Amino acid sequence: MVKERGLTMVGISSYGAYLPYYRLNRDQISSAWGTRSRGGERTVANFDEDSITMAVEAGLDCIRDVVDRNDIDGLFFASTTAPYKEKQASTLIAAAMDLKREILTRDFTGTLRAGMVAFSSALEAATIGSAQNILVIASDCRLGFPKSDDEQLFGDGAGALLIGKSGVIATVEASCSISDEIVDVWRKDRDFFVHSWEDRWVRQFGYMKNMKEVISLLFGKTGLRPSDLSKVLLYSPDGRSQNALAKELGFNIQKQVGDPLISHVGNTGTASPLLLLVSALEEGHKDNLILLVGYGDGADASVLRITGEVEGKKDRRGVKVHLLSKRFLSSYEKYLAFRDIVPTEPVAPFSVDSASTMMWRDRNWVLRFHGSQCHKCGMVTFPIQRICYGCRSKDDFDEVRLSDRKAKIFTFSLDYLPGLPDPPVIQVILELDGQTRIYCTMIDCDPRNVKIGMSVEMTFRRLREARGFYHYYWKCRPVRGEK
Amino acid sequence: MESIKDKVALVGMGCTKFGENWEQDLGDMIIEAVYEAMEDAGIDIKAIQAAWFGCDRSTGTGIPGGAHLADALKVGKIPITRVEAACSTGHEALRNASFAVACGMYDIVLVVGAEKLKDTGFGGLGIGRGRHPVSEIYRTAPGTFAFIATRYFHTYDLTIEEGKTILAKIAVKNHHNGSLCPKAYLRREITVDDALNAPMVAWPLGLYDCCGNADGASAAILCGKDLARKFRDDPIYIKGVGLSVDAMSPMFRPGFDWLGFEVTHDAALQAYSQAGIKDPRREINLASVHDCFTITELINYEDLGLSIRGRASKDVDSGFFSLEGELPVNTDGGLKAFGHPIGASGLRMTYEIYKQLQGKCGPRQVKNPERGLAHTLGGPPQVSCVVILGNSLG
Secondary structure (H helix, E strand, C coil): CEEECCCCCCEEEEEEEECCCEEEEHHHHHHHHCCCCCCCEEEECCCCCCHHHHHHHHHHHHHCCCCCHHHCCEEEEECCCCCCCCCCHHHHHHHHCCCCCCCEEEEECCCCCHHHHHHHHHHHHHHHCCCCCEEEEEEECCCECCCCHHHHHECCEEEEEEEECCCCCEEEEEEEEEECCCCCEECCCCCCCEEECCHHHHHHHHHHHHHHHHHHHHHHHHCCCHHHCCEEEECCCCCCHHHHHHHHHCCCCCCCECCCCCCCCCECCCHHHHHHHHHHHHHCCCCCEEEEEEECCEEEEEEEEECHHHHHHCCCCHHHHHHHCCEECCCHHHHHHHCCCCCCCCCCCECCCCCHHHHHHCHHHHCCCEEEEECCCCCEECCCCCECCCCCCECCEEEEECCCCCEEEEEEEEECCCCCCCCCEEEEEEEECCCEEEEEEECCCCHHHCCCCCEEEEEEEEEEEECCEEEEEEEEEECCCCC | CCCCCCCEEEEEEEECCCECCCCCCHHHHHHHHHHHHHHHHCCCHHHCCEEEEECCCCCCCCCCHHHHHHHHHCCCCCCEEEECECECHHHHHHHHHHHHHHCCCCCEEEEEEEECCCCCCCCCCCECCCCCCCCCCCCCHHHHHHHHHHHHHHHCCCCHHHHHHHHHHHHHHHHHHHHCCCCCCCCCCCCHHHHHCCCEEEECEEHHHECCCCEEEEEEEEEEHHHHHHHCCCCEEEEEEEEEECCCCCCCCCCCCCCCCHHHHHHHHHHHHHHCCCCHHHHCCEEECCCCEHHHHHHHHHHCCCCCCCCHHHHHHHCCCCCCCCCCECCCCHHHHHCCCHHHHHHHHHHHHHHHHCCCCHHHCCCCCCEEEEEEEECCCCEEEEEEEECCCC
């Protein structure tokens, strides 16, 4: 099915990305098992991260200083590793991003090319006017069998694109989609790890066949030739197959094929095509023509043209900043504990129970991280207080979003008691504007670097499971990408 | 407002050994403490007209708190009030009982503080505080008081080594005092080096900066001033009680400086005012202060007005608060060496002051004390109680 879209009105108006702070050197993995290392390093989501928390990060990177949150009326989320099978992820992401409730929330799942599916769907929705500004976020946290190549090759991450009409930095000139019923790489509802069939068959009859077919179809319809393209962004399962594919199709590997990010990130599943696109936009210029191809149960291909507006949007953290901001996990075993692959000794349980009604009642400060600002005396407190601590005014305040504010560490401790997978827990009291105080924990930080006065930002994380559901809340971290 | 001064007397007290009382449950410890108190007062259980039962978290579900006391002691159908105020529980039970006696409602009442912490299966008070499912889910007691240590060292220009050494000296003092006290949990002396080299619990606090969870019970028998001499020649009089509760948890309280707790200061002012004390550093002869952590004892000195703000470390260095010093603090080892069964601690402190004021403390006896102070601090902390006792009227 080939669709040509000559519409240049709707396109990508911003981009964002998120890569976890932690890395695992692939040698660390292979030496645990005595297998061959695939070289390089992979991103590892922290023990409190999942596809939803990473999506929030990528989404916030995408919209920062670009659009008023109240103007976002669509949030499309793509993942094969959503934490819930029944409960929408995009509603939770939208709440954490403090978006309005009059919004199209749509989850896309079930295939590695779900990111491309969500992207096309957003373009279509914006074109017919179902929404004006749609945030598309693809995020994955897939698990390969311990000891497998997949375990080494996978990486955790998220990519985000804002689809809209104003400030468009890239338009989609043409798209092509093919469907293929093949059980080459899959995960059933009850499976923890991703399965795949024999590697050579998967490579040849899954990946190469479908990728070649969709690209050829697209070239046939548009009349494009390989040399017309500035950048060729091909989903890659392993960091090598995309080059074999490119060679067969007549692309110049050195000049055109975008780094599939396997060597320093890994195969990020649904996020992969979006992250490749973000990388290309970070380096791209006016009139660059981009081929973007995603794989999974067939393949999706798009041709994009970058506009001059891209120069004004290069201040995202994107892939670049996140690539450089990293810390290596001290051991492979930590990764096994982070992902609950290996059970560890039970410690003192959490003393505080929970209720869904409590989490729901408090959602404005728990998820949206709102404090209250008193109309009478101006005092800002967190959490929201009905009776002002400063002047005792009752129910006379504005809710204020604090999740996008920078704070300073007022005091801290390195706590070895909580039996979390990566001790110590960095306990902090944050100070905002000299007066407001917030207790929380700090993550993604070398404990030796913690100091009073350190500047931090908030990050959305999954704290625990209780009463059968996941509890999300906020922590802080050193400002990512800042020295 | 009225003063409690000289209206209520303690005529009997009891206290179990504190520690890992594996072979005793809550009822066993209640019996032991209460029977010692009754023997001390020379009364029978039938004389008790009302009781206050301080217990923070060791009662079951679906049973009225007072039933624990009634069940254990087989008291008749007297009024029993269960009291909870976190670590100030024992004191709060004492405070409320004293009001009932002072107003003439009852002649003889019983106060019990008891806690059974060692059935949880792990050391410490667990992870997570507060009412909310996520906002304080990782918070621990040591982590919270470590906030004070970090901020105190920073504010008063102490290097980590200097600060930790001050704290170590407090731990050494309390372990020394505990070694002289047969009912204390930990009775081994330690050195400053032991404390400095101990494993970290919540940096900068290490193992010897943290008091241990323990089981224990303590009991007191109260009566009005005019009845006191019927029971003994050396009744101990309540001179002042103060209680203060903060409006907001320090975790989220705007402007909180993490250098001290207003509730301690407020409770102390109430108690000093009732007791007629103008210069506590000179007029108080001994004190039991809430040393859940060594840093807490340090700031308690300042919050109680016993040391100048920011200068408590000088008093530690000079030995002002040691057993041989001018104002011995935690003469029985404090929470540090005696242990901290939450509901019992306030009354254990009272027991020590009571015995010291009666001259019955042997090798750890303070010379001729007249006024003693007991202080507890509880919750995030968000509550504090100060009790002042004296061994003479006026």
